[in-house]
Amino acid sequence: MTTSPRIGYLIPEFPGQTHIFFWREIMALERMGIAVSLFSTRPPPKGLIAHKWSEEAMARTEYLGAVDAVSAAKTALSVAPTTYARDVLREGKELGRDIAMTSAAARLLWQSCRRQGVTHIHAHSCGRAALVAMLAQRMGGPSYSLTLHGPMSDYGPGQRLKWRHAKFATVITEKLNALLPAQLGADKPKRVFVQPMGVDPNVLTRDIPYQTYTGKEPLHLFSCARLNIVKGHQDLIDAVKTLRDKGIDVRLKIAGEDDDGGSGFRKVLEDKIAELDLGSAVTLLGAISAEEVRRNLLEAHLFVLASWHEPLGVAYMEAMSCEVPTIGTNAGGVPELIRHGIDGLLTEPQNPRALAAAIQLLATSPKDTMQLGKAGRARILDRFDCRKGAELIARESLDLSISKQI
Known part of the structure; x- marks a missing residue:
């Protein structure tokens, strides 16, 4: 035996x-x-x-x-x-x-x-x-x-x-x-x-077609990373504020928790959300299951993660595997995953205005969002x-x- x-x-x-x-x-x-x-x-x-x-x-x-x-x-x-x-x-x-x-x-x-x-x-x-x-x-x-x-x-x-x-x-x-x-x-x-x-592309796949943003409904953004200053959630929140001031009904959900289980950097983000009066627009989901991450991805128009430093980024991979158009930052190893304009978009880190511009660009370019979503999944199947x-x-x-x- x-x-x-x-x-x-x-x-x-x-x-x-x-x-x-x-x-x-x-x-x-x-x-x-x-x-x-x-x-x-x-x-x-x-x-x-x-x-x-x-x-x-x-x-x-x-x-x-x-x-x-x-x-x-x-x-x-x-x-x-x-x-x-x-x-x-x-x-x-x-x-x-x-x-x-x-x-x-x-x-x-x-x-x-x-x-x-x-x-x-x-x-x-x-x-x-x-x-x-x-x-x-x-x-x-x-x-x-x-x-x-x-x-x-x-x-x-x-x-x-x-x-x-x-x-x-x-x-x-x-x-x-x-x-x-x-x-x-x-x-x-x-x-x-x-x-x-x-990631496992057999699990992280779509069972419902991707729907582009039409402007008649809220623009749904999803982000997923632990709550830490280097993940740039605060920059994404600033970008949401910029877009809402332009009249775009942006709704952001952030999945992840801080390393203290909710008593650390989460408090900083909660204070920022309150200060910018974004309580109805930004939701901190905490640490959620992989199944909940996938559900949120399938409901999102765009995935956005604004990391200051990122060795590579599994969260990006999960979004790309689900054909969600993805915006990241030109930080660390991210460009080895997301090729700007091919598999997604990259902005410079710590630049909320550039981030807002990239989000608005994709929101108003349905053909590009569909193309980036499909190219993103192909990238995962090939390499990740x-x-x-x-x-x-x-x-x-x-x-x-x-x-x-x-």
């Missing part, structure tokens, strides 16, 4: 409000016949648990948990200090503290992998989760890989150490990949692949299907073959 190959997924604070693309990738792997064991550092705050699949995911996830100082000190000795000594000397006490804090979790991960027959761990992070995977491997555990989802500076110290021992790595954009040689030097793994996260990432991770984790390397 043969058993399915088994890999582990290590994701910080899983399942959070933005983690739908991880779940899609996991489901794709399991449809391929690969068993997946789920690990995380700790559960997310309750206010950020939004999806129908969240309870199933939490029930399947082994949380490695917070570790007391005594346990950390004992398990730190399980890894030869020569593994990380030069890195700590170079980077200082912050890295030393991170190693102490994660070493016990690494030991738990190693033990669980041995018990379950996990042969490889993929850390969907370059933060402390990557350090956990690295330490577990150095203790005698399975090989590991990692994914860089944004600027390396966002993921804390010890990057050379985390990447040095990885079997392979994936990076979500060409822009991030181009920085790796300078950031990692000789510690850059030999096998690094540009592989964006993706979640199965592509699952296939790469399966292939490289299990040594099924070696694809073209970067």
Whole structure:
């Protein structure tokens, strides 16, 4: 009797409000016949648990948990200090503290992998989760890989150490990949692949035809991202005010919650909505399920997200997959997804007037909106299907073959 190959997924604070693309990738792997064991550092705050699949995911996830100082000190000795000594000397006490804090979790991960027959761990992070995977491997555990989802500076110290021992790595954009040689030097793994996260176009599809804006009804905008200043929701609200002052009945719904579960940046946006007297025009939906996101997309005339910084943007992909004409910003890796004038429109970040102009342009150009919607879905089918990432991770984790390397 043969058993399915088994890999582990290590994701910080899983399942959070933005983690739908991880779940899609996991489901794709399991449809391929690969068993997946789920690990995380700790559960997310309750206010950020939004999806129908969240309870199933939490029930399947082994949380490695917070570790007391005594346990950390004992398990730190399980890894030869020569593994990380030069890195700590170079980077200082912050890295030393991170190693102490994660070493016990690494030991738990190693033990669980041995018990379950996990042969490889993929850390969907370059933060402390990557350090956990690295330490577990150095203790005698399975090989590991990692994914860089944004600027390396966002993921804390010890990057050379985390990447040095990885079997392979994936990076979500060409822009991030181009920085790796300078950031990692000789510690850059030999096998690094540009592989964006993706969506499931079989689920994110239309079952009702797209209806262009006629001017006889409200102009329905939808946006979806966590409530944080860098997502530019405040700029989109200003753009709505500009358009309404011109006599256009714009209605905006924003899905997402702040990292404090509703007590943080949401308050700033609520104050802004009240100050601009937009209470009847702008609705903050909070963290909603994937099914609710799709429903709102199908009801929208346009999807708009005005991020100041965006490594790539799964929310854009979801809208494009549903053939909703999409407006984004020329920020980070977004131009690798949305090609201006081909798959959607791009404006400069932090420019509410330009954003309002782009919205008005599409609202008054029904032929262009239909064309952009169809081109957007074609773009997702070609490049951003979640199965592509699952296939790469399966292939490289299990040594099924070696694809073209970067």
